[in-house]
Amino acid sequence: MSLSYTLKESFSGFTRTKLSTVISIVTIGISLLLLGVFAVITINTARFIEMLRAKVVLEVFLQEPITREEIGKLVHRVLALDGVDSLIVISKDEAAEIFKMEFGEDINRVLDFNPLPPSLKIFLKPSHQTSEGVQQVYRSLARMQGIDEIVYRKELLDLIDKRTTAINNVTLGLGVLISVSAILFVSNTIRLAIYAKRKIIRTMELVGATWMFIRLPFLIEGMIQGLLGGLLAAGMLYALLEFAARTLAHDFASYFIMSVSFYAVVVGGGVLLGLIGAIISIMRFMRVAEG
Numbered sequence: 001m002s003l004s005y006t007l008k009e010s011f012s013g014f015t016r017t018k019l020s021t022v023i024s025i026v027t028i029g030i031s032l033l034l035l036g037v038f039a040v041i042t043i044n045t046a047r048f049i050e051m052l053r054a055k056v057v058l059e060v061f062l063q064e065p066i067t068r069e070e071i072g073k074l075v076h077r078v079l080a081l082d083g084v085d086s087l088i089v090i091s092k093d094e095a096a097e098i099f100k101m102e103f104g105e106d107i108n109r110v111l112d113f114n115p116l117p118p119s120l121k122i123f124l125k126p127s128h129q130t131s132e133g134v135q136q137v138y139r140s141l142a143r144m145q146g147i148d149e150i151v152y153r154k155e156l157l158d159l160i161d162k163r164t165t166a167i168n169n170v171t172l173g174l175g176v177l178i179s180v181s182a183i184l185f186v187s188n189t190i191r192l193a194i195y196a197k198r199k200i201i202r203t204m205e206l207v208g209a210t211w212m213f214i215r216l217p218f219l220i221e222g223m224i225q226g227l228l229g230g231l232l233a234a235g236m237l238y239a240l241l242e243f244a245a246r247t248l249a250h251d252f253a254s255y256f257i258m259s260v261s262f263y264a265v266v267v268g269g270g271v272l273l274g275l276i277g278a279i280i281s282i283m284r285f286m287r288v289a290e291g
Contacts, residue, residue, distance in 0.1 A: 020188070021225065024185050024188075024225050024229070024277075025225050025228045025229045025232065026229070026232070027181070027185040028185070028225065028226055028228075028229025028230065028232075028233070028273055028274065029228075029229040029230075029232030029233045029236065029270075031178045031179065031181060031229075031233075031273070032229060032233030032234075032237075032266055032269055032270055032273075033233045033236050033237055033240075034174075034178050035175055035178055035179065035233075035266075035269070036233060036234075036237040036262075036266050038171055038174055038175060038178075039262075040241065040255075040256070040258065041171075042167070042168075044255045045167055047255075049160060049163075050126070050129075052156075052160055053126070053129035053130070053160065054123075054126075054129065056124070056129060056134065056152060056153055056156065056157050057123055057124070057152065058120075058121075058122040058134070058137065058138065058141070058150055058151070058152045059119055059120070059122075059150070059151045060078075060120040060121075060122060060141060060147055060149075060150050060151075061117045061118075061119045061147075061148045061151070062074070062117055062118045062119060062120070062146055062147060063117070063146055063147065064118075064148075066118065070146060071089060071118060071146075074120075074144065074146050074147075075087065075089060075120070077144060078120065078122065078144075081137060082128075082136070082137075082140075083124055083125055083127065083128030083133055083136060083137045084122055084123075084125070084128075084137060085123045085124055085125045086122075086123045087120050087121060087122045087123065088120070088121040088123075089118070089120055090118060090119045090120070090121060091118050092114050092116055092117065092118050095114075095116035095117070095118065095119065096108060096114050096116055099116060117148065122137070122141075124137060130161060131154070131157045131158050134152060134154075134157060138150055138152070179273065183276050183280065184277070185277070187277040187278070187281040188281070215282050218278050218281070218282055219275060219278045219279070221278065222274040222275055222276075222277050222278025222279075222281075223271050223274045223275050223278070224274070225274045225277075226270040226271040226272065226273050226274020226275060226277075227267065227270055227271050227274065228270075229270045229274065230266055230268065230269060230270020230271060231267055231270070233266050233267075233270060234263040234266045234267050237263070237266060238263060241256040241257070241258060244256045245257060
């Protein structure tokens, strides 16, 4: 198989179907631009959700009276639990100081004694920062002696889990819809190129040309269209994110700075869309021809 012939035939579609080829490239570019924007939103949403999850801690109030030795033993047992990352021990005096900072009153003067019990602030590993994971740790803590009450923001965590699922479903649905649209446009463009060369293809089949020899130029043409569309999308996306980073406040700028690998994935996605579109058009043409 001649490489020069294959490349020549691959680029011939760009001259035979100029308008549809340009439309296909622009469509892939716009489709990948939209997918890229959704990807940026999804990545930053996931980052924000992880930040919220990390702030969900369990506050464990201890039964009184309790000695330092008993607190120490309890701490070791809590740290041994699956899902517990670290904890902070808050003594009665520290609890009184926290109360004073939050409410502006010295509880010892208001009540003439300190009713606040010592407590533990428990931080969880990322694998357990979900409703189910927290519940698992909660049940283990509830069975321990020396613990009076366990408090955490269950409603917030349940809401985060529900919204995360909804966001992922919407993003997935939109991504599939946009990808399918781009594939269909590429498929239609390649099919026009195949139709324009149908007589030549028939002649090549009669003289014994191989499957790969006939079809490879169309596959390469689809990949080139996808590559150009991916480069167009990467350029537009980079310009858009740079504009957003410069326009918005400095605190939000980091959310719009994406790595080189992100843009490489966008370009690679274009090549993949082009290849899939070409494969679909070839399969459709062959079915029609055989029928």
